[in-house]
Amino acid sequence: MSQFLFGVFPYIASVLAVVITIYEYRRNSFHFSSISSQFLEGRKLFWGSIPWHYGVLTVLLGHLLAFLFPSAYIAFAKVPMRLLILEVISLVCGFMAFLGLVMLFKRRMLDSRINIITTNFDISLLLLLLIQVASGVGVALFYRWGSSWYASAVVPYLRSLWVLDPEISYIANMPFVVKLHVFNSFLIVAIIPFTRLMHFLVAPVHYFWRPYQIVIWNWSRRKIRKADQQ
Numbered sequence: 001m002s003q004f005l006f007g008v009f010p011y012i013a014s015v016l017a018v019v020i021t022i023y024e025y026r027r028n029s030f031h032f033s034s035i036s037s038q039f040l041e042g043r044k045l046f047w048g049s050i051p052w053h054y055g056v057l058t059v060l061l062g063h064l065l066a067f068l069f070p071s072a073y074i075a076f077a078k079v080p081m082r083l084l085i086l087e088v089i090s091l092v093c094g095f096m097a098f099l100g101l102v103m104l105f106k107r108r109m110l111d112s113r114i115n116i117i118t119t120n121f122d123i124s125l126l127l128l129l130l131i132q133v134a135s136g137v138g139v140a141l142f143y144r145w146g147s148s149w150y151a152s153a154v155v156p157y158l159r160s161l162w163v164l165d166p167e168i169s170y171i172a173n174m175p176f177v178v179k180l181h182v183f184n185s186f187l188i189v190a191i192i193p194f195t196r197l198m199h200f201l202v203a204p205v206h207y208f209w210r211p212y213q214i215v216i217w218n219w220s221r222r223k224i225r226k227a228d229q230q
Helices: 002-031 043-068 070-077 080-110 112-116 120-142 146-162 176-194 196-202 221-229
Strands: none
Touching: 002 146, 002 176, 043 070, 043 080, 043 146, 070 080, 070 146, 080 112, 080 120, 080 146, 120 176, 120 196, 146 176
């Protein structure tokens, strides 16, 4: 079972995500949308979206840095005070992400107007994200100093997947909550092509380097004001 969950399924999830994403993009790229519900109800969205995004992006940045520079990350975390700071920041951001996600899930399930535009994949994705964040917070609470052992144990496993030589031994003896966190991450990757998260593929990133748009008025604003006053 471990061989399948951590040695085979990651590749199934990755291939599924890539193939379905390319297919959907080529077939229906102009219809990608986040299906924003802000115009239906924005206050709860704000209080859920802000802590969720700031929390999860900070945690993901820490995961990414440990994956890219494991030796430097381990060396940095050897100093007790630095390790404590990393742990506190990770835990606070994890709680922020979890609370924000709970508010977003509650908003989507209980608001009748938003519930109308909610699909089964939306609910499935939110549940998987809740499991992912909750398991991550659980690891931080009950298996301390994850900032250090993540880089020395989980990162080698993830890198072994990258070179197509999965080392299951790194993850096989981990606690259940750690295994759940790792497996669920691949499950999220597999489901992404079927959800509204696909809209990131058509994000207007090219706006950062496109030429400035010049807007020229071709009517007299003074005449318009006078007409409005009359």
